[in-house]
Amino acid sequence: MKRTLLVLFTLSLASNAFASSTSKEGEKKGSLKDEIKAYVQHHLKDSHDFYLGSYKEAGKKHYVGYIGLPVILWDNGLHYFSSAKFKHGKAVVQKGSNYYKLYHGKIYITDADGSIVYDADHHPTNEKPLDLSMTKSVITMLLTALFMFFLFRSLARSYGTNGNIAKGIGRFFEPIIIYIRDDIAIPNIGEKHHGRYMSFLLTVFFFIWFLNLLGLTPLGINVTGNIAVTFGLALITFLLTNLTANKNYWAHIFWMPGVPVLMKIALIPIELLGVVIKPFSLLIRLYANMQAGHIVLMSLIGLMFIFNNWLGSSLSFALAFSISIIELLVALLQAYIFTMLSALYFGFAVEEHHDEAH
Amino acid sequence: MEKLLGEFSFGLFIWQTLIVVALLLLLRKFAWKPILNTINDREEGIRSAMEAAAQARQEMQNLQTDNERILKEARGERESLLKEARELRQKMIDEAKEEAKAQGEQLISQAKEAIESEKQIAITSLKNEVADLSLQIAEQLTKETLSSDKKQTELVQKLLKEVDFKA
Numbered sequence: 001m002k003r004t005l006l007v008l009f010t011l012s013l014a015s016n017a018f019a020s021s022t023s024k025e026g027e028k029k030g031s032l033k034d035e036i037k038a039y040v041q042h043h044l045k046d047s048h049d050f051y052l053g054s055y056k057e058a059g060k061k062h063y064v065g066y067i068g069l070p071v072i073l074w075d076n077g078l079h080y081f082s083s084a085k086f087k088h089g090k091a092v093v094q095k096g097s098n099y100y101k102l103y104h105g106k107i108y109i110t111d112a113d114g115s116i117v118y119d120a121d122h123h124p125t126n127e128k129p130l131d132l133s134m135t136k137s138v139i140t141m142l143l144t145a146l147f148m149f150f151l152f153r154s155l156a157r158s159y160g161t162n163g164n165i166a167k168g169i170g171r172f173f174e175p176i177i178i179y180i181r182d183d184i185a186i187p188n189i190g191e192k193h194h195g196r197y198m199s200f201l202l203t204v205f206f207f208i209w210f211l212n213l214l215g216l217t218p219l220g221i222n223v224t225g226n227i228a229v230t231f232g233l234a235l236i237t238f239l240l241t242n243l244t245a246n247k248n249y250w251a252h253i254f255w256m257p258g259v260p261v262l263m264k265i266a267l268i269p270i271e272l273l274g275v276v277i278k279p280f281s282l283l284i285r286l287y288a289n290m291q292a293g294h295i296v297l298m299s300l301i302g303l304m305f306i307f308n309n310w311l312g313s314s315l316s317f318a319l320a321f322s323i324s325i326i327e328l329l330v331a332l333l334q335a336y337i338f339t340m341l342s343a344l345y346f347g348f349a350v351e352e353h354h355d356e357a358h
Numbered sequence: 359m360e361k362l363l364g365e366f367s368f369g370l371f372i373w374q375t376l377i378v379v380a381l382l383l384l385l386r387k388f389a390w391k392p393i394l395n396t397i398n399d400r401e402e403g404i405r406s407a408m409e410a411a412a413q414a415r416q417e418m419q420n421l422q423t424d425n426e427r428i429l430k431e432a433r434g435e436r437e438s439l440l441k442e443a444r445e446l447r448q449k450m451i452d453e454a455k456e457e458a459k460a461q462g463e464q465l466i467s468q469a470k471e472a473i474e475s476e477k478q479i480a481i482t483s484l485k486n487e488v489a490d491l492s493l494q495i496a497e498q499l500t501k502e503t504l505s506s507d508k509k510q511t512e513l514v515q516k517l518l519k520e521v522d523f524k525a
Contacts, residue, residue, distance in 0.1 A: 133369055138369075202390050
């Protein structure tokens with residue numbers, strides 16, 4: 001785990017610096033905790049730049065493998081520049097007559113000196129431009145999308161050259177595709193209508209799975225643990241469900257069959273709420289699971305440095321290791337659950353016959 | 359909730375949606391459709407091949423039972439033919455025997471009748487002969503003694519009738 005090693009590297013350097021003054025023992029513990037907390041918080045968020053790791057030397061922060069990513073802003077006209085220009089939030093970038101500053105991962109409009117005005121809760125009150133930057137998450141998603149495209153394109157092509165039998169890595173993915181069709185799509189949506197939704201289910205399953213797995217690599221890019229990403233995915237499920245829904249589905253919302261008239265009226269708001277809550281649960285479930293996994297994992301890694309002795313640190317390491325393995329399972333499980341529930345909602349939307357016992 | 363909304367990045371949402379929708383459309387055209395079609399075709403192929411194999415097996419079985427049936431029928435036919443022939447032979451023999459017997463009996467009865475009639479004729483002629491002979495003898499004997507021929511003959515005839523030649 002490269003990331004772990006780099007974290008270890010970063011934090012050991014930091015603790016070495018503190019170790020020089022033994023009189024500040026308590027302060028050291030406190031600041032180490034704060035540093036780990038800040039580190040975890042930073043890791044969970046999307047970022048405008050990319051680097052493998054960082055360390056402090058002589059009070060200065062150094063970045064390893066730093067890559068600036070494109071910043072795209074809409075602020076009375078389109079502005080774009082490399083995020084390297086922010087110099088990790090130290091520099092103010094001037095575009096036309098506007099000045100921009102990066103502060104805690106967000107871009108604010110400032111004056112020429114880059115001053116940030118805070119409110120009572122220490123939140124910046126500066127105005128924000130419309131930020132359409134290609135952030136770390138966007139780049140990761142693009143690369144994942146490209147990877148997926150070439151992966152499944154090659155599987156589709158291998159059929160042509162190999163007499164309808166998958167070749168290479170496709171042999172691993174083909175059973176998963178068949179599983180999604182036979183055990184997720186057909187049982188939930190039904191033999192007749194499942195074909196319409198297969199593309200979405202397959203795309204979403206592999207997209208979430210691969211991004212979840214990427215989050216577990218040393219690069220640790222937490223894409224699926226970002227509420228904007230899960231919101232986008234759930235929104236597509238929501239739109240697909242309601243745009244392809246048949247008469248029966250709407251009848252169950254606005255005029256539930258088989259119950260008294262008063263009940264029918266009482267059920268309308270509840271059913272309407274259900275329409276929104278279903279995809280909402282999708283977005284929260286994925287977000288919370290991935291976020292929680294990352295927090296636990298990062299905290300356990302941080303715990304090694306707080307213990308700073310062979311027993312506690314090795315125990316934390318063992319814990320972090322086992323949690324990593326569980327997270328591998330969770331990565332697959334969450335992709336499965338998202339796909340499964342999407343299929344279930346599509347199934348509600350296209351259900352034709354309905355027994356009165358329901 | 360406020361923290362969640364604060365974390366929500368509109369730019370990321372836009373990019374995410376664009377990427378997923380584009381990926382969805384591209385994969386649908388270039389990957390999922392061909393892949394699912396191939397899988398379906400393959401499954402269809404396997405299913406029809408299995409069905410054809412089962413059908414062939416069924417046909418073979420039918421053929422075999424047919425063969426067996428035909429063989430059995432042929433055997434039965436041969437059996438019945440043989441039986442018929444045997445019966446026919448027996449019948450012919452029986453008939454021939456019957457006929458021979460009947461004919462024999464008829465011949466015997468005819469012969470018996472002929473013998474009987476021959477016998478009757480012989481007896482009658484013998485009777486006549488004896489009568490004649492007796493008459494001649496008596497004539498010779500009593501040529502002179504007897505006056506009336508007619509009375510004598512009647513007497514002799516009467517006497518002869520009383521005599522039973524069968525005895």
